Amino acid sequence: MALTVDIVGPDGVRWSGQATFVTAPTVEGSIGLYPAHEPIMSVLKAGNVTVDDLEGKRSVLPIGGGFLSFDEDTVTVIADSQDEHGA
Amino acid sequence: MGAKQRVYRQRIRSTQSLKKIFRAMELIAASRIGKARERVGAASPYAKAITGAIEAVAMHANVEHPLTIERTDTKRVALLVVTADRGMAGAYTANALRSSERLREQLMEQGKEVVQYVAGRRGISYFHFRNRPLAGRWTGGSDSPSLETAQEIARALLAAFLAPADQGGVAELHIVYTRYHSMVDQESRVIRALPLEVVEGELGVGERVPPLYDFEPSPEEVLDALLPRYIEARVYSHLLQSAASELAARQRAMNTATTNAEDMIRNYIRLANAARQTEITQEISEIVSGADALAASS
Numbered sequence A: 001m002a003l004t005v006d007i008v009g010p011d012g013v014r015w016s017g018q019a020t021f022v023t024a025p026t027v028e029g030s031i032g033l034y035p036a037h038e039p040i041m042s043v044l045k046a047g048n049v050t051v052d053d054l055e056g057k058r059s060v061l062p063i064g065g066g067f068l069s070f071d072e073d074t075v076t077v078i079a080d081s082q083d084e085h086g087a
Numbered sequence B: 001m002g003a004k005q006r007v008y009r010q011r012i013r014s015t016q017s018l019k020k021i022f023r024a025m026e027l028i029a030a031s032r033i034g035k036a037r038e039r040v041g042a043a044s045p046y047a048k049a050i051t052g053a054i055e056a057v058a059m060h061a062n063v064e065h066p067l068t069i070e071r072t073d074t075k076r077v078a079l080l081v082v083t084a085d086r087g088m089a090g091a092y093t094a095n096a097l098r099s100s101e102r103l104r105e106q107l108m109e110q111g112k113e114v115v116q117y118v119a120g121r122r123g124i125s126y127f128h129f130r131n132r133p134l135a136g137r138w139t140g141g142s143d144s145p146s147l148e149t150a151q152e153i154a155r156a157l158l159a160a161f162l163a164p165a166d167q168g169g170v171a172e173l174h175i176v177y178t179r180y181h182s183m184v185d186q187e188s189r190v191i192r193a194l195p196l197e198v199v200e201g202e203l204g205v206g207e208r209v210p211p212l213y214d215f216e217p218s219p220e221e222v223l224d225a226l227l228p229r230y231i232e233a234r235v236y237s238h239l240l241q242s243a244a245s246e247l248a249a250r251q252r253a254m255n256t257a258t259t260n261a262e263d264m265i266r267n268y269i270r271l272a273n274a275a276r277q278t279e280i281t282q283e284i285s286e287i288v289s290g291a292d293a294l295a296a297s298s
Helices: B003-060 B092-109 B121-129 B147-162 B219-297
Strands: A003-009 A012-026 A029-033 A040-053 A058-071 A074-079 B076-082 B113-119 B136-138 B172-182 B185-194 B214-216
Touching: A003 A040, A003 B003, A012 A058, A012 A074, A012 B003, A029 A040, A040 A074, A040 B003, A040 B219, A058 B003, A058 B219, A074 B003, B003 B219, B076 B092, B076 B147, B076 B219, B092 B113, B092 B121, B092 B172, B092 B185, B092 B219, B113 B121, B113 B147, B136 B147, B147 B172, B147 B219, B172 B219, B185 B219, B214 B219
Parallel strands: A003 A074, A040 B214, B076 B113, B076 B172, B113 B136
Antiparallel strands: A003 A012, A012 A029, A012 A040, A040 A058, A058 A074, B172 B185
């Protein structure tokens, strides 16, 4: 089972594809998502989103805050542009 | 060369230089359209993700949030119209303004007071000429809007929406923009951006029920975080759509102008030729009659 991940910014898609594990910096700490996690919506602060793709390669994407939603093994990260909204 | 001919030649020359300008503008618009469409495409996943998230939150959490509840404390509503910075785009700006004015009349019939916001120099001069007050105006880059402009507009509109009634707060936010369908089809559209119209309990067959989300930290804070981004994404995507439409409209208008200039040039060449022929005919008949007169007198 794999996660479908979409990380989108205001001017385009930053990362899109299948992954096994995703972490994101939420305002209350950090969250790690494996498949079959319960549906969640969370506000993100500035930090790094990491995505482990199917080959086990880890991508690190810095975001300037944003928003994450997870349901039915689909992760959507709405990332702000780096300098916007502060953190 | 006779005076008539000179006038025609002058007109042909000036029309030819106009034609070159039209042609250049057509080509510029055509070359920028691809870029503008790409940007529309690039921005749409973000807008879609935010809209989806907002709908999910609003559907689930029974939260009282300014985002979803109708304000009743003020009759003022904000109306943003997106127009072009430059003309030469056919009826592009005129159509957007017409839609905007129609909406304004409708809103006023409902007893609402319209607070006007405008993006684009052409729109501003329209309202300025009619001495209508503008609550906000933005110019520059109407054919390639920047995210910064969108953020600026979004901030101003959001501030008005969240302000208390006695400080110029507005109850609704309407946006008039031009939607890009294709090179030959653009349509000015009116949308109500705020408050959100939440569609509840109307799930069709086969549509999945959205899951029960956990909210972190809380539904209210999630909505608070989404609201500015939502408006921003909305405004940005409308600006981009309008920019693509503007360029398409300009390209078409300039194409027509080039064709018209060609027609005029052809017409003037004919007239100039006729004038030259008339002159020659007259000269010949003068010579012939002169020779005749000499022959008759000798």
